Each structure stands twice: as C-alpha cells, then as structure tokens.
Amino acid sequence: MRSRSEEDYLKAIYSLSIKGSSTSTNEIAKALTMKASSVTDMLKKLADKKWVNYIKYKGVTLTKEGKQIALQIIRKHRLWETFLVTNLNFKWDEVHDIAEQLEHIDSIELINRLDKHLGFPKFDPHGDPIPDKNGKIQDLRKSQPLSDLKKGDKGIIIGVVDGTSIFLRYLDNEGLNLGTEIHVAEIFDFDFSYKLKINNKFLTVSERVSKNLLIQF
Amino acid sequence: MRSRSEEDYLKAIYSLSIKGSSTSTNEIAKALTMKASSVTDMLKKLADKKWVNYIKYKGVTLTKEGKQIALQIIRKHRLWETFLVTNLNFKWDEVHDIAEQLEHIDSIELINRLDKHLGFPKFDPHGDPIPDKNGKIQDLRKSQPLSDLKKGDKGIIIGVVDGTSIFLRYLDNEGLNLGTEIHVAEIFDFDFSYKLKINNKFLTVSERVSKNLLIQF
DNA sequence: ACTTTTTTTTAGTCTAGTCTAAATTAGTTT
DNA sequence: AAACTAATTTAGACTAGACTAAAAAAAAGT
Ligand SMILES: [Mn+2]
Ligand SMILES: [Mn+2]
Ligand SMILES: [Mn+2]
Ligand SMILES: [Mn+2]
Numbered sequence: 001m002r003s004r005s006e007e008d009y010l011k012a013i014y015s016l017s018i019k020g021s022s023t024s025t026n027e028i029a030k031a032l033t034m035k036a037s038s039v040t041d042m043l044k045k046l047a048d049k050k051w052v053n054y055i056k057y058k059g060v061t062l063t064k065e066g067k068q069i070a071l072q073i074i075r076k077h078r079l080w081e082t083f084l085v086t087n088l089n090f091k092w093d094e095v096h097d098i099a100e101q102l103e104h105i106d107s108i109e110l111i112n113r114l115d116k117h118l119g120f121p122k123f124d125p126h127g128d129p130i131p132d133k134n135g136k137i138q139d140l141r142k143s144q145p146l147s148d149l150k151k152g153d154k155g156i157i158i159g160v161v162d163g164t165s166i167f168l169r170y171l172d173n174e175g176l177n178l179g180t181e182i183h184v185a186e187i188f189d190f191d192f193s194y195k196l197k198i199n200n201k202f203l204t205v206s207e208r209v210s211k212n213l214l215i216q217f
Numbered sequence: 218m219r220s221r222s223e224e225d226y227l228k229a230i231y232s233l234s235i236k237g238s239s240t241s242t243n244e245i246a247k248a249l250t251m252k253a254s255s256v257t258d259m260l261k262k263l264a265d266k267k268w269v270n271y272i273k274y275k276g277v278t279l280t281k282e283g284k285q286i287a288l289q290i291i292r293k294h295r296l297w298e299t300f301l302v303t304n305l306n307f308k309w310d311e312v313h314d315i316a317e318q319l320e321h322i323d324s325i326e327l328i329n330r331l332d333k334h335l336g337f338p339k340f341d342p343h344g345d346p347i348p349d350k351n352g353k354i355q356d357l358r359k360s361q362p363l364s365d366l367k368k369g370d371k372g373i374i375i376g377v378v379d380g381t382s383i384f385l386r387y388l389d390n391e392g393l394n395l396g397t398e399i400h401v402a403e404i405f406d407f408d409f410s411y412k413l414k415i416n417n418k419f420l421t422v423s424e425r426v427s428k429n430l431l432i433q434f
Numbered sequence: 435a436c437t438t439t440t441t442t443t444t445a446g447t448c449t450a451g452t453c454t455a456a457a458t459t460a461g462t463t464t
Numbered sequence: 465a466a467a468c469t470a471a472t473t474t475a476g477a478c479t480a481g482a483c484t485a486a487a488a489a490a491a492a493g494t
Contacts, residue, residue, distance in 0.1 A: 005481065025442055038482055040443055045480090057489060087331040107315050109339050113305040144447060222451065242472060257473055262450090274459060274472060389448055 004104045007073050008032060009042050010051060011103075013062055014070035022059035071135035076111050077103040078124035083114060084123040093126040093168035108133075116148075127159030127178050127214065128170075142217055146182070146194060149211040154183045155215035162212040174203060176213065221321045224290050225249060227268060228320075230279055231287035239276035251422050275326075288352035293328050294320040295341035300331060302342040308387035309342040325350075343385075344376030344395050344431065359434055363399070363411060364427040370401045372432035379429040391420060393430065 012031045016023040025043070029036045047054040051066035062070060080102040084090040090098075105111075112133060115121075122139075125128055129139035142157055157180045160167065171177070175198065185202060186195035192207035205213075233240040242260070246253045264271040268283035279287060287365045301307040307315075328427040329350060332338075339356075340346055346356035360375055374397045377384065388394070392415065402419060403412035409424035422430075 003480075026440090034481095035483065036442065037444080037484080041481075084327070087333055088327070090326075090330070098322070098324050098327055101324075105315070105318050105322075107318075109307075109311075109314055110301070110305070113307070145387055150225075220450075243470095251451095252453060254454080254474080258451075312484065 001106075004068070005042070006046065006049075006051075007069070007104055009039075009046060010062065010066055010070040011073045011077075013052065013060060013068060014074070017062060022061050024059050028060075032079050050133060066161075068135050071131045071137070073103050074129040075133075075135070076105070078128055079111060079114050079118065079121070081124045081126070082118055082121050082130070086118065086121075091168075091172070093165035093172070095125065096163065096165070126163050127157075127176075143214040144217055145211050146184075146205075146213040146215050147192070147207065149215060151184055151187050154181065154217060156181050157213060158216045159214035160212055161214065170209075171213075174205070176203075176205075182215070218323075219286070222259070223263065223266075223268075224286070224321055226256075226263060227279065227283055227287040228290045228294075230269065230277060231284060231291070234279060239278050241276050245277075285352050288354075289349045290320050292348040292350075292352070293322070295345055296328060296331050296335065296338070297337050298341045298343070299347070300333055303335065303338075308385075308389070310382035310389070312342065312384070313380065342395075343380050344374075356382060360431040361434055362428050363401075363422075363430040363432050364409070364424065366401050366411075368401055368404050371398065372434055373398050374430055375433045376431035377429055378431065384429060387426075388430075391422070391424075393420075399432070 009028065009032070012028055013023050016031060025036050025039045028034075028043075029039045030097045032039070041053060043054045043060055046052040046066070047060075050063055052060050052062055075083060079100045080099040084095040085092055086137045105190045115133070120200050121130055129137045131137045141158060145161065146155075146187075149155065156180055157176060159178070160171070176182075180198060183191060183197040184194060185197045188195070192210070193204055194207075194210045195202060226245065226249070229245055230240050233244050233248060242253050242256045245251075245260075246256045249256070253416070260269060260271045260277055263269040263277075263283070267280055268286060269277050269279055271277045294316045297316040299311045301312040301315060302309055332350070338347055346354045348354045358375060363372075364380065366372065374395055375391060376395070377388070393399075397415060400414040401411060402414045404410075409427070410421055411424075411427045412419060412421045414420075
C-alpha cells in the first residue's frame with residue numbers, strides 16, 4: 001500500500017520532471033513546502049520501493065513504475081476536479097484543495113466509474129489533459145503562452161500555467177475563460193502588456209498574465 | 218483538525234452508544250479491530266479534546282461536540298454511499314469500504330453540494346437514515362426485526378441490521394430488496410425459520426436472516 | 435587552486451498511532 | 465471475605481513522517 005505522503009511526493013517529482021528529466025531535493029522540498037532533510041528521508045524510502053532512481057547528491061528520477069503511479073494520481077486529481085465543476089457546480093478556482101484529498105482515495109473501480117460517469121473527459125477544468133486508465137496522455141493540442149504571440153496573431157485560450165485561485169478568479173472576472181478566442185491587437189514595448197480584442201471588445205493584460213495564459217496554435 | 222483515526226473512533230463510539238449510553242474499551246477495540254491498550258490511549262486524547270467523557274475503568278460517552286462530529290462523519294458516509302449507488306451504479310454491498318475513506322474528506326461545502334446533487338436523500342442504500350447538515354436524524358419510521366413478527370403479519374423491508382456484503386449479496390440473490398412487501402405465511406417452531414410470501418411466491422429464510430431484516434410497522 | 439556559498443545529507447528529536455507484556459482494578463464465584 | 469477471572473490501564477517499544485542543527489559534498493567565485 002501507498003501512503004498519502006508517498007503519493008504526493010511521486011506526483012511532485014513527476015511534475016517537476018516535465019521540464020528537465022532529473023529533479024533536485026530542494027525543488028521537491030519547495031514544491032511540497034517541506035524541509036530538504038525530510039525530502040532526503042523520503043527519497044530513500046521511495047528508492048527502496050523501486051519507485052525512484054536516487055543517487056545521493058545527484059538528484060532523482062521516477063522509475064517506470066513510479067511514473068505510472070504518479071500518472072494515476074494525476075488522473076484521479078483531474079477527474080475529481082472535473083466532477084466537482086461539472087456535477088457539483090464548483091468554480092474552477094475552488095476545486096484544487098478538495099481534489100488534493102480525493103486523489104488519494106484508493107479504488108480503481110471508483111475512478112473508472114467516475115470517468116465513465118463524466119463521459120471520459122479529456123481535459124480537466126483548467127485545460128490540463130487527463131491520463132487514461134493506462135496512464136496515457138494523448139494531448140495532441142499544441143500550445144504556447146500568450147507572451148509568445150505577435151501583434152495580429154489569433155488564438156484560443158486552452159489552459160493556464162499558474163493555477164492559483166487568485167489568478168483563476170482574475171481570469172473569470174475579465175471574461176478570460178477556456179475556449180475564448182483572442183486577437184492580439186497591440187503589444188506595448190513599454191511594459192510588454194498585451195491589448196487583446198475579444199468579441200469586438202478590447203482588454204489589456206499585463207506581461208505577467210501573458211506568460212500564464214496558454215494559447216492553442 | 219481531526220485525524221482519520223480520531224474520526225473513526227468517534228463514529229464507533231457513537232454507533233456502540235445507540236443501545237446503552239456508555240461504551241467499554243473492549244467494545245471499541247473489537248469494533249475497530251484494535252487492541253484495548255490502543256483504545257485507552259486514544260480515549261485519553263479524545264478526552265483532552267473534550268470530545269468524550271472518559272473516566273478510567275468506567276467507560277466512555279460522547280460529549281455534545283463529539284456526538285456532533287460523529288453525526289457529521291456518518292452523514293458523509295451515507296451520502297457518499299448514496300452517490301456511489303445512485304450515480305455510479307455500484308451495488309449496495311460494494312460501497313462500504315470506499316465510503317469508509319470518503320467520509321474523511323474535509324470540506325463542508327463539498328458534502329452540502331453532494332447532498333443537494335442527490336436531492337437531499339433521507340436514507341442511504343442500506344435503509345439507514347442520513348443526518349442533515351445540523352446532525353438531525355428525523356427517521357419517523359419505526360421498524361422491528363422480521364423475527365419479531367407473527368404468523369399472518371405483513372410489512373415492508375426497510376433496512377438491515379447486518380450490513381456485511383455477504384449478507385447483502387444473499388438478499389439480492391433472493392430478491393429481498395428494500396421496499397419489498399413480505400407476508401409471514403408460516404413460522405417453523407423447529408428452527409424458527411420463516412416462510413414468507415412475496416408477490417405470490419414463497420421463500421423460506423433462516424432464523425439468522427429473520428433477525429437481520431428490518432420490517433416497517 | 436583556494437575560498438566561499440549553496441545544496442544535500444546525516445544525526446538526533448518529536449508526535450501520532452499502533453503493538454506486546456505486565457500491572458492493576460473491577461466483577462464474579464466460592 | 466477471599467480467591468479467581470475478566471477488563472482495563474500502564475510501561476515500554478516500534479514505525480512513519482515530519483523537524484532542527486551540524487556535517488559533508490558540490491558548485492561558484494576569486
Ligand atoms: Mn494530495
Ligand atoms: Mn487541474
Ligand atoms: Mn473511516
Ligand atoms: Mn450504509
């Protein structure tokens with residue numbers, strides 16, 4: 001059996017490994033708001049269970065099995081988020097903490113039935129792809145941050161980089177939802193803010209925002 | 218915050234206290250399949266938190282607050298069971314273990330929305346009443362075990378005493394579902410088995426079964 | 435190449451929650 | 465009332481998962 005702690009570590013290592021294969025003790029500690037010494041302890045335990053490849057001072061990677069577990073936890077997290085938003089009418093900024101708990105419920109049957117109940121969704125409320133029961137993520141969509149677009153470019157919002165509720169509420173407030181089509185009307189050299197045209201209305205967003213909005217291309 | 222363990226203890230004490238106000242260390246140990254010494258330790262902790270009244274060697278009762286917590290856990294357990302059966306098509310004998318985990322998810326908003334989503338059900342799949350958000354159980358139905366009925370009595374099955382999956386599957390198999398109307402055609406003195414008439418068909422059940430089937434009156 | 439800084443690990447401590455074995459208290463029987 | 469038995473508590477130990485402080489290794493700066 002796996003503890004909640006172990007699962008959270010594996011998930012963190014997976015997420016951190018997406019850019020750059022190996023992950024450092026400090027990065028994991030930061031991601032989980034723990035001390036580096038606690039992480040070292042856990043890495044040894046995870047290595048004993050063959051879920052990570054760990055070499056002292058050299059960082060850590062997931063084994064095939066560890067990666068598979070991480071993907072199952074992420075699958076559960078995203079399916080539960082989808083359930084909360086589509087069936088229980090939560091807003092997309094309210095679901096993360098609850099899913100953080102629900103993702104540890106231990107029942108494969110439960111999650112497969114939930115998946116079916118939801119109609120086998122491919123993306124969660126934040127636009128993140130949901131792994132299937134075999135851990136496959138087949139997100140064929142390509143995206144780039146808004147900050148990579150040039151004046152005159154068009155695109156559709158399909159995701160966010162920063163998933164904090166404060167950012168998500170800002171987006172709600174400004175009408176920047178997933179699926180919204182945007183058109184880059186102007187980029188101000190001065191502060192790299194973006195003037196967008198959305199349904200014939202204009203909206204200016206900061207550089208910070210432009211880096212956290214993912215646009216399909 | 219409350220741990221999963223603490224919640225399971227409070228729930229067990231509540232259930233055991235239904236018949237006879239005070240509960241013994243040994244009873245709790247048996248209910249949770251733990252050792253009596255572990256129970257003693259936990260009772261001290263629960264007493265420190267003012268959730269139980271505990272006097273050495275004298276048994277334990279829930280405080281008002283402890284009872285309220287227990288009722289909230291039971292509410293969550295029964296609502297989740299209802300969700301699993303009515304929305305995810307689980308059978309009534311498959312849901313207990315999953316609900317045993319889900320009942321510890323910490324979010325009042327979640328459970329209230331789930332309640333609403335399910336249409337504020339009053340009973341769970343096993344016929345047990347679901348406490349409302351204030352912990353009130355208003356089960357006006359009166360029931361008695363089938364074993365209390367006499368020859369010629371009629372009634373409707375509204376619950377079970379024993380909720381183990383083996384018993385529940387037996388009931389499924391014999392068509393003894395909640396809501397089924399039964400008629401006591403015969404009681405055999407020999408072994409106290411009951412011959413029932415159900416939709417003009419006859420079915421004989423053992424004394425053991427008769428003690429675990431609750432009939433409305 | 436040596437020094438300083440940063441990262442990582444080790445050593446030792448703490449708490450929650452469990453256990454076994456021994457001691458104590460309560461209840462029952464003679 | 466004493467003796468036995470059953471229930472309960474205490475004492476001591478263990479594990480998981482966290483922490484702090486100190487030591488060691490790696491990386492960066494001169
Ligand atoms: Mn989590
Ligand atoms: Mn998400
Ligand atoms: Mn439980
Ligand atoms: Mn039930």
